[in-house]
Amino acid sequence: MDILMLGWEFPPYKTGGLGTACFGLTRGLSKLGVRISFVIPKSPIPVSSSFLNLINAKVNEGIDYSHLKAYFIDSPLIPYASPEQKRLTEMNKKAIKGSNDDAIYGRNLFEEVYIYSEKVRMLAKNLKFDLIHAHDWMTYPAGIKVKEDSGKKLVLHIHATEFDRTGGFPNPTVYAIEKEGFEKSDLIIAVSNYTKRMVVSKYGIPESKVRVLYNAVDFPDNIKANKPVKVFSNDNVVLFLGRLTIQKGPEYFIDAAKRILEFEPNTKFFIAGSGEMMPQLIEKTIALGISDKVFFTGFLTGPSIDEIYGRADVYVMPSVSEPFGITPLEAMANGTPTVISKQSGVSEIIKNTLTVDFWDLDEITNKVVAILRYKTLKETISEHGVMEVQQITWDSRAEECKRIYEEVLKE
């Protein structure tokens, strides 16, 4: 089976859940002998070489990557870019200007998506594959073009819809691109029933066309061994980790922090991540008079992520709309109890967590304070969480994914 996969850069070049999912899935599929031509938009700035190393090494961690071939396409596209940002980052623009590509200044995101799709189309003409698998909207136009050229089946994988990303106020052009993709695809993979319902209700896609394939997590080795020393001696630590965007609900985290401090004053709140809402969030902590209790760590990568999970007494994911949400699984793998939004896909598959409505500040407060106060609760959720999360593996997801491929190819 030969798959043309239109995906995204792997971690630790942090692309959020999207890159993590692409990595886990391709690795699992490789183990199953599925041959993948993996196409990724790559900014000319060297960010990470881990993926290249991985493939060049051929055999890594006992996994034979000879089935996996990577193709990099010069493009400033980055996951989660939004048209409202108008231009891609300054850094990308400068870098690409210096490349042998067309002058890029002045192009908007949609033009980039178009250019990318044309480049993929050219590339695909020289590749052999049975099926196209594309991840999230920026790659959908490319997927459609290749399908039209090659006559092969197209599977679209939804990690987030425009409704999730914008907190319910979609950009009409992005919505149109998504809808066209869903309609023209042969099958859709949604990362949860939550997302499946979204695709059915907001995009008018028949339920029968959508399969659910949940995300998973890589279980880190020796997590218990390298628990870091406490930063603030005896203070509790409550953690938020994610992009600082409407979708992730960081402002609910800060509002809850204010209330939690009324009950547990010796508590620090860490906000790990960056994003467009950063300035207003900082202002909010000042306005609420808790700026000395809330710490913005900025964007974290690799080991510092595990470290901060390990340091936290509780991880909170107050997402407004979360198609899946891999971070609670990462927290659980690190033995950290979680309080997560019911408006999330991950809440469909994990039991050893406490769920809340993202807007219910009282309930967030109630549950976070309970974990901080009742050590036995914290320990029990932690122990059971570690056991549970070990069962949620990319290898089994890859098997499910392969079955989906077989189903599409049979039709």
Added chain:
Amino acid sequence: MVNICFYFQLHQPFRLKRYRIFDIGRTTAYFDEKKNYEIMEKVSKKSYIPTTRMILDLIERYPKFKVAFSFSGVFIEQAKRYFPNTYYLLKKIGSSENVEFLSETYYHSLSFLHSIDEFNEQIEMHRELIRSEFGKDPSCFRNTELIYSDWIADFAAKKGFKGMLAEGAQSILKNRSPNFLYLNKDQNIKVLLKNFQLSDDIAFRFSERGWKEWPLTAEKYSDWIDRLNGNSDIIGLFMDYETFGEHQWRETGIFDFFRHFIELGIKKGYSFLNPTDAISRLKPKGIIDCPFYLSWADTERDLSAWQGNSMQKDALKKIYEIEKMVKDSGNKELIENWRKIQTSDHFYYMCTKYFNDGDVHKYFNPYDTPYEAYIYFMNIFSDIKERIKNEKSSEKNELNVNEESIEISE
């Protein structure tokens, strides 16, 4: 000659409210009145009332038909408060000479694990209740969830009970039959055992379509019982009363099955014995050793449903750490609240055993997760503790006031 002993359990806990961190120090409304009312009403209509009417009718027709009941104190309180029709009907059946009452702890608690004093007091409270409500004095004891062990049997004997009920598990029978009377290890009390095979055929498997014996008819069931004839003294059929109409819905034919089975049994000449009849008429067949705790729950038949994880152990232990302070306070309402949170169900809701097996159907829980059950419990416990502290400081304040007033009068 076939002897059958029916015992039915009636119990409902005072379920706890979703008592949040903000409620601590502000309200002592710990119990979910609405949910407790709704459940008592629902189960009354589906089970308690039709089942009791059926049994009353059977007793009227067949004066030899007898049954034993065990009502927890918290059950009677709730029936009285939330659904008096059930209460009056049970009063009526309770006055029948064919009905025996068993003794248990008033609060259906696990107090035996941490406080013998409290265990003893709750048995006495229950004895008082059965006396005042039904004018009867129980002579056989059954512990919460049929939990049995050597020391509990000895304890019951020393309290004057003549018999105790237990699960007929192989761990104590060691290839012997459950269909005989036994003596406890100290040989001071008779032990009547549950035939769990035949009991669970009715209580659990009756409507299970995947079961090879489905559908179970009264004829078939009574054939099984006949086969034990000649090789058994007493067959203990012990189950929750809610089996009729609630666990097994009316539509499954459970009521017709039971009525028909009794009629068939009467025809065939079965004897229906109460536990007291059984222990006075039958001779013990052997001695039972049980240095561990044996219950009627799950396949494990141990305490793991209530004491399987550290939250459950921690929560239960904490209750008895404050026993002395609670009792010393002399505050009746506080003591009653403290006792109501001892009911075993609160700890069952914290069980993670089935939760992680994904066996959610078996997992009956008014809360979303065992963690929430623990959180609400602990919040309430924290409030009770706060109240004790406040009682103490207000006592001191009163003293201070008195001293001052003395000074003034001087």
